[in-house]
Amino acid sequence: MVNLTPFILLLPLVGFAVLGLVGRVLPRAAISLIGCGVVLAAFVLAVIDFFSMLGVAPEARFSDVLPWTWVTSGSVTIPFGLLSDPLSAVMLLIVTGVGFLIHVYSIGYMEGDPGYWRFFSFLNLFIFAMALLVAADNFLMLLVGWGGVGLASFLLIGFWYTRPSAVAAARKAFVVNVIGDFGLLLAIFLIVKDFGTLQYIPLIVHPASAGTALPSLPLPFPDATAIALLLFVAAAAKSAQLPLHVWLPDAMEGPTPVSALIHAATMVTAGVYLVARASAIFTASPTALAIVGIIGGATAFMAATIACVQTDIKRVLAYSTMSQLGYMFMGEAAGGFSGGIFHLTTHAYFKALLFMAAGAVIHALGGEQDMRKMGGLRGRLPQTFWLFVIGGLTLAAVFPLSGFWSKDGLLSAVLEKAQTGGGTGWYVLYAVGLFTAILTGFYIFRLIFGIFFGRYRGGAIAAHGAAPAKRGGTRDPLANVHEVGAAMMVPMVVLGILSVIGGFYGTPWSDWIGQFLEPVTHTTNTGIAPGNGLFWLAFVLGLVTGPIGIAIAWARYAQREPRFGASRNPLVILLQHKYYIDELYDAVIVVPIVSLGVFWRIGLEGGFFEGGSLGLGHLVGGISRGLRRLQTGYARNYALAILVGAALLLVYYVIHP
């Protein structure tokens, strides 16, 4: 088996460096060629790696490359190593594959932006960091990739850096992600403390034990719950789970390809990857898994409810992403680690497709993102419409699209967990999952009907690059609206096809991906088996929930003129304000910290320390002014003082011989 991982990393890094240093002077075609070329090459290498991996026995599918020692200190040695195993192979395929498609899409989307070279440079940086994240062979290198994707996300959210809202969103995303880095750091410290190594092999992955239920981690090992929860803090920050989700909706300030690549398909799924990677640690702590399940379920539900009332089409998709990530964590918490990764792959297809399609709409409407100003675009943008519908149906988990299989697998794992003695809580979680599935169908079709059905509610759209059309003759405000070019359309079509067929490698009858990942994830729960009595009930429930949601959306938004926005319903207002969580954080965290800093600046720095040192100075000065009077300037006074002093000394020594 070959291990080309170092080159998979190197190619986008070279692309980043070249575009970053000389991109400014390169022609657009060269930038596109370099930017997309390196990712395509990396994808080809990942495919070669993948197929060569398929050629060997499951227990031999591990290959560690150790280019150099990162640091050695005392008994701790941390190499810079790259691991090629089934999990990293799947992740690399998604990252480079979907990444390449989005690079191509960006050629069209970013056309005409003055920062074109910068954009591709940052995208390549992202691909490099994400590849490092998934290919690292130890937790520290994972952290390096983890920080790197955070940086790329920061740079790309704030890509239009003269927009104050984008700048603020970028900062928020970075700071919240640093909270996750903090958790990961502490987890790493605990792991080093307990085991003295950070390597996946032999710490949490044992190739020799492939096929057995669990790696031979000493169980129960100390601090399992603490390590697992700290890792989950990192995962929650990166994957926008409660209560660290606040950055993701704001991150939609970035260009749409960024939202598709980073904030839907790849980076935000890093948390799901981390939990699957550290499955041995999580499995060792039922408490941690229960908390992961609760957080995942709560996020899935809460984000779906918010998505039902948002009017910015990208924000709807952002909340949808949060919700889907919640699903993945729910499934992983039940022990379905490979199911989480499976949903990660299908989600990468359909959510990237939805974002791209939304980008195509935004592009066509000259930057408009508010669906209150859309409507009736079906005729103008037929291809985009159909792709959007495919994405929407997949998201709503309609049979037999890929989303159906992967989401069904996750919910089935939760039910299996409840069945096999997980406790009533898991039944509740399952019910939440089902209800969220109805909400999912509702909000995504509310979006689709809002954009493409009814009458157009916005203003006139100017032609690209032209002043707002004032010419007479065209009454139609959508005269200048047309489908996007091939560069944007082809990637969408590819993803549309993947969304449709991408689920067949993980059905309950033939769970190929689960078996492929088994040596790494040691999945304890692959869902309810087809022979089980509950199987068909669960299957049917999974079958109908999405369509129910779609039907409600149809009734509300396609049958009559939809009304978005203003409502006096307190529940709707609560949802429109996203449960007031941003406001709560501002009041409880940001304001107190800043106030404390200001108070210290004025009170301590300006008052105590400044006043203290100046006061000391004044005190010494005052004493000196008093003592100054002793200096009369008469030489004979000084002489007398010396004499008296000498005489006193003499007397002293005479008295005390």
Next chain:
Amino acid sequence: MTNFPVLSAIVFVPLLGAVGALILPRLAGWGWALLASLVDLALALLLIPRLGTGTTHMLALNEHMPWLPDAGISYTLSADGINLFLICLNALLTVVAVGASFGVARSGDRPRQYLMLMLLLSFGMQGVFLATNLFLFYVFWEVMLVPAYLLVGMFGGPQRGIAAIKFVLYTTAGSLLMLVAIIATGIEVSSTHHTAFTLDLAALLNAGVPGNVQTVLFLGFAAAFAVKAGLFPLHGWVADTYSETPVAVLVLIAGVMAKTGVYGFVRFCLPLFPQGVHSLAPIMETLAVASIIYFALEALVALDFMRLLAYVSISHLGVIVLGIFALNTQGIEGAIVQMINHGIIIAALFLIAGAIEARTGTRRLADFGALATKLPWLATVFMIAALSALGLPGLNSFAGEFLAFLGTFQSSIVFGVLGTLVVIPAAWYMLRFFQGAMEGVTPEGGAVASARVADLRVGEWLPLLPLLALIIFLGIVPNTLTAPMQQPVGEIVSSYAPATPSAFEAPGANGHVHVYHPIQVQTIQTQTIQTRHIYVLQMTNALASGEREQARVGA
């Protein structure tokens, strides 16, 4: 060439440069100063192959000459893996600072004095890093103070008078206590062991400082070192001094001189006073955590970016102190690595801040916005330095912080968690500075809106380039720094914890057996502290004969 006194050369080459800079006219003096600092850098770098193998002991390389043997004073310079890179850092930042002073040399005020004082400062700091006779160390410590005072007082901003006086009062107060402690150390050691009075570090370590006075003596040294490191609550001079000093001088003061204090802890306090250090370590750790968090919050609300950077600097120095007083290998190595990294980053940040101020004439953060549109390269460089300062994994600062926090965490979970917490405000304040200056919108009618639009000039690029290269290189291969210090740091740590290796095994790939080596939780047993150190055996013959001479005189 083996007898070439390379350590003395490293110390005195800057002095030669200072003399030349004072005599020669403007640009010739600048050229001479640059040449001297480059020679110094070359000499320092030549030490790396000799000491960088990872097997050299503490105080491995010595140069010794008797000076006033009756008073225990000798001219002893030593180098090992601990100070190796600090010497290189000082030499490098001297080159950078002299390079960044080209404008002053060409058309500035009193260029000859300026360059001379800069090189004198460098001379004093090389001496501080190399001297291992306590008295000689003190002499260099004071030698370093004078040019620093004059540079602040003569070439600073409008408030330079009060800044310089604060600086000098704080530091002298500390260093006088240290002088007392130095003399007391010599007296205590000689009277306890009935040996000749000596202030040579190696001889003192060999004899061992009596346990009952270690705490007091440690406090004396700590006063001087903590002031230099700006440790809370002894930081009153830092923000004023940093905000009034020209940036090229700040490269030396913030980049190197701030490290002399924390270096002193590692070089003198830890080996000499193991019991004292151990009993006061929790207090030092508390102060370090207070520094880290308090200064981070101050940086978060600072209105002026020079003050912001001053707080950033001492907040990071708190991390170094935290690592040192973790008293284990990772903590101390992380601290030393971080001394180097911090020097590189803070120098780069001050140079960048200086470049911004030179273009806009203001340092109020509220005046700034969207400079990246005018100065894309400056923004890029700033971004890299800022990311490193906030501890982005993969850049140099991360490696040092990681090890320091790891060590702290191993010795105390509470301090470890509290210290690590700083990564969150660190990201916040650095981005506040970066985005506030470079992104967003320019305030209407401010100084920035009408600023000159020239991006970085060659003269600004050249000092920054080596720093940027190191920021990236040391982030990728931090082992470059840690490898040479394994042995000497291990020797320091050995006086704090007896090694009790325990391992459990697990089957690994390919049938190999992987052995876990859990880190020892290094608890310190006060009763069994070893005061005799094996590395004294490694001292050179010259030093040993010097001791014999002193012993004869004493008898």
Next chain:
Amino acid sequence: MQVSAYLIVSALLFTIGAVGVLVRRNPLVMFMSIELMLNAVNLSFMAFAHFLNSVDGWMFVFLVLTVAAAEVVVGLAIIVSIFRSRHEIDVDDLTMLKG
């Protein structure tokens, strides 16, 4: 002769010198008085050196003589330069060191 005889003379000389420094206002005379005090000390040094049969006293006397000579040179130079600038040298009028 007893050492006390030398010491009595030395003490008398020293007292005369001390009183001279204190009561006279002319710096030249004050200078001479200081020299008198120094020589009084020298005398007792020599006396002790003789009676203790040690050279240590001699050494100090030479040191004192040298220092005194140097001091006279500097002192006279100062007096001359003060006289040149102010045309009078009454020490009670020279109070520039008043705090």
